[in-house]
Amino acid sequence: MTVAAEARPGSDAGRPRRDLGSSLMRLVPPVLVFLAAIAIWELATAGTGRRVIPPPSAIVAAMGRESDLLTRSAIATFTEALGGLLIGSVAGIVIGFATARWAVARDILVPLAVGASTIPLIAIAPIIGNWFGVLNPLSKMMMAALLVFFPVVINVIRGLVEVQPAQLELMRSYASSPTEVLRKVRVPNMLPFLFTALKVAATLAFIGAIVAEYFGGTSAVIGRVVLTSMSSGRFDVAWAGIIIGALGALGAYLIVVIAERLIIPWSPSFRA
Amino acid sequence: MSSVPVTPPASDALAVRLAGVHKSFPVKGGSSTVALEDIGLDIGTGEFVSLIGPSGCGKSTLLRIVGDLIEPTAGTVEVNGKPAHQARIDRDYGMVFQAPVLFDWRTVEANVRLPLELMTGAAGADRDRRVREMLDLVGLADFTRHHPHQLSGGMQQRVAIARALVFEPALLLMDEPFGALDEMTRERLNGEVLKVWARTGTTVIFVTHSIPEAVFLSTRVVVMSPRPGRISEIIDIDLPQPRTEETRESERYFELVTQVREALRAQHGGGASAARARAEGGIG
Ligand SMILES: Nc1ncnc2c1ncn2[C@@H]1O[C@H](COP(=O)(O)OP(=O)(O)O)[C@@H](O)[C@H]1O
Ligand SMILES: [Mg+2]
Numbered sequence: 001m002t003v004a005a006e007a008r009p010g011s012d013a014g015r016p017r018r019d020l021g022s023s024l025m026r027l028v029p030p031v032l033v034f035l036a037a038i039a040i041w042e043l044a045t046a047g048t049g050r051r052v053i054p055p056p057s058a059i060v061a062a063m064g065r066e067s068d069l070l071t072r073s074a075i076a077t078f079t080e081a082l083g084g085l086l087i088g089s090v091a092g093i094v095i096g097f098a099t100a101r102w103a104v105a106r107d108i109l110v111p112l113a114v115g116a117s118t119i120p121l122i123a124i125a126p127i128i129g130n131w132f133g134v135l136n137p138l139s140k141m142m143m144a145a146l147l148v149f150f151p152v153v154i155n156v157i158r159g160l161v162e163v164q165p166a167q168l169e170l171m172r173s174y175a176s177s178p179t180e181v182l183r184k185v186r187v188p189n190m191l192p193f194l195f196t197a198l199k200v201a202a203t204l205a206f207i208g209a210i211v212a213e214y215f216g217g218t219s220a221v222i223g224r225v226v227l228t229s230m231s232s233g234r235f236d237v238a239w240a241g242i243i244i245g246a247l248g249a250l251g252a253y254l255i256v257v258i259a260e261r262l263i264i265p266w267s268p269s270f271r272a
Numbered sequence: 273m274s275s276v277p278v279t280p281p282a283s284d285a286l287a288v289r290l291a292g293v294h295k296s297f298p299v300k301g302g303s304s305t306v307a308l309e310d311i312g313l314d315i316g317t318g319e320f321v322s323l324i325g326p327s328g329c330g331k332s333t334l335l336r337i338v339g340d341l342i343e344p345t346a347g348t349v350e351v352n353g354k355p356a357h358q359a360r361i362d363r364d365y366g367m368v369f370q371a372p373v374l375f376d377w378r379t380v381e382a383n384v385r386l387p388l389e390l391m392t393g394a395a396g397a398d399r400d401r402r403v404r405e406m407l408d409l410v411g412l413a414d415f416t417r418h419h420p421h422q423l424s425g426g427m428q429q430r431v432a433i434a435r436a437l438v439f440e441p442a443l444l445l446m447d448e449p450f451g452a453l454d455e456m457t458r459e460r461l462n463g464e465v466l467k468v469w470a471r472t473g474t475t476v477i478f479v480t481h482s483i484p485e486a487v488f489l490s491t492r493v494v495v496m497s498p499r500p501g502r503i504s505e506i507i508d509i510d511l512p513q514p515r516t517e518e519t520r521e522s523e524r525y526f527e528l529v530t531q532v533r534e535a536l537r538a539q540h541g542g543g544a545s546a547a548r549a550r551a552e553g554g555i556g
Contacts, residue, residue: 170373188376
C-alpha cells in the first residue's frame, strides 16, 4: 500500500528546539486557508439542491439529522480502526524485536516486508472478510491490522539495527552485555523510527477499516453509510460519513504526534 | 625497527606494552592492506603519549588494537600487565573518538553517567557526585539538563571527555578528539585535558594531526610513517609541567615543534606525500 517512511536520526548540533508556542503559531496560516476554502465551497454550492458536492452547511445539517446513525457508525468504525492499529502495531513490534536479533531472519524478513508493503493489500480485503466473516467486526480490524503491520515491523527492525557503529564501539569499550546494548542503545534508537511508522499507521488503520466495510458487513459503519446514502442520492449524509472518517484518522494521527512529543522530546525529527 | 630510539618510561609500572604488533586488513581480490608493521612501544603509567603521522599511517588502527576494539594479526598487546581483552573486560579504558558519540535521548548528565550505570559498583549518590564533579571540571556545570543537540561541537566533545573520565579509567584513548574543532576551542580544550590528566594521573594515548597540539600535550610524541604503518621516531617532550600558555611561547616549545615537523618530513624524503595525505582528508 505505502512504502514505509523511515526516520533519519542525524545529529545537527546547536539548533534550538521549536517550542510549543511557535508550533501553534505555525498552525495559524493553514487553518486560515482551510476556513477560507470552506467559505468558498459554501458560496460556490449554496442554494443548490441534492448535488454530488453539497454545501458544507448541508453536510452539517445532515450530521444533525442523522446523528444517531452516524454516532453508532463512528463508534463501530473507530473501534475497528483503533483495534487494528493496536493489533498491527503490537504484532509489528513483537515480530520486529524477535527478528532483529537474528541477522538471517532479518535479512529475509525485511525485503519480504518491503515487498509486501508495496502490493495493494487492500485487494485481499474480500478474502479477509470471508475468513473472519463479513459480519464480524474482527474482519475489518484484521484488514486495518494488516496495513499497519508492515510499516511498523520494517521501522522497528531498522531502528533496532541501524545504530551508529561508533555507539556500539563505545558500548564495547565498556564491556557491556548484549542486553545492556539493547536497553540502553537499540531500543531508544528505535523509538523515533517507531513513531514515524505509527503516524503512517494511524491513517492506514482507518483506510483499512473503511475499505473493508465497502466489501460488505453490518450497516451501521462509516463505510456502509457512505455507500448506501451515495446510492440513494443522499450525498449530504455520504459526505458527513466521509468527514467523520477523516476526523477519526486525523485524531488518531494527532494522538500519535502528541505521544511522540511527550515520550521522545529529544527526537531528531523535531529538529528537521 | 631496532633503530627506533625508545625512551624508557618514566615509571617502572607499564601501562601499555606493545611487541611485534602487526595488522593487515583483507581487501577484495584476495590481497591485503598492511596497516601496521612490527610496532613495539612501551608506555609507562601516567605518561601522555601522542601518535602523529599522515592519514592512513595506522594511528586509529593502533589505538583500536590497544583498546581491544580490533585484534592484531600478530604480536602481543598488554595493558596494565594483562592482555588487552582482559583490560577491556576490567573496564580499564576510557575512549574519546573524533565524533562525540553522545546519545540523543540522554541529557548531558545522563550521558556522562552511562559508564557508571553499566559498571554497577558506584552507588546512586556517589555516582551523581562524580558526574557533577566531572561536568564541573570540563566547564559544563550549567548544562547538565541539556540534550546533546543543544550544545556546540566543542561542548559535545567536552561531554565525551567527561564521560570517558568519570569512571577513572587507567588508560584514556583519544582519537583526534579535537580534529573537527576550531583552533581556539582546541587550545582551550587542550588546557582542560591537561588539567584532568594532572588531577587523575591517568595514562593517555592521544592521536592527532596537529604538531603543536602533540608537542604541547605530550610527554612523548610517537611519529608514524605510512605504507606500511610503522613507528619512525619517538621524541621526548621535556617541556616543564604544568604546561601553560607560556609553554606555547617558549623557545624549547618551538624547537620541539620543529623537531617533530622534521621527523614527519624525513620519512618521505620531503613533505610532498605528507601534504598530499593531509589534503586527502583530515579524518584519519
Ligand atoms: N576496517 C578496515 N578495513 C580495511 N582497511 C582498513 C580498515 N581500517 C583501516 N584500514 C586501512 O588501514 C590503514 C590505516 O588506517 P587508519 O588506522 O585509519 O589510519 P590513520 O588513523 O592513521 O589515518 C589505511 O590504509 C586504511 O585504509
Ligand atoms: Mg584515524
